[in-house]
Amino acid sequence: MEKINISEKLRTFDKYWQSKLVSEFNSQSVKITKMKGEFEWHQHETEDEFYLVLKGQLNIEFQKESIILEEGDLFIVPRNTNHRLIAAQDVHLLIIEPKSTLNIDKADKEEIMPRKTKS
Incomplete structure (x- = not known):
């Protein structure tokens, strides 16, 4: 069990859409991710x-409508x-998705995950 400070983790990188x-x-x-601009x-x-x-504020566009999410808003697509x-x-986001979703590098995982301590 380990506490994770999201604000601290967000300070460890600057790239958008990663x-x-x-x-x-x-x-x-x-x-977590940082966004600015448009994603396809x-x-x-x-x-x-x-x-x-x-x-920040995130606009999610759908085929016939859109939704604007403000700080503290949660939405499931x-x-x-x-x-x-x-x-x-x-925009800074917290995302939860199945581990099988392949959109991060192994190096990113090692860089930002909490380190296990030996007992």
């Missing part, structure tokens, strides 16, 4: 996406839902 793994539980990955239209066939806005993300200013 998820960083901070923890894992029940076959789920807990990640996409969908995930087998998984929902959990977003919690930690900083259902699987097979075509969407794109737009961040006019800096």
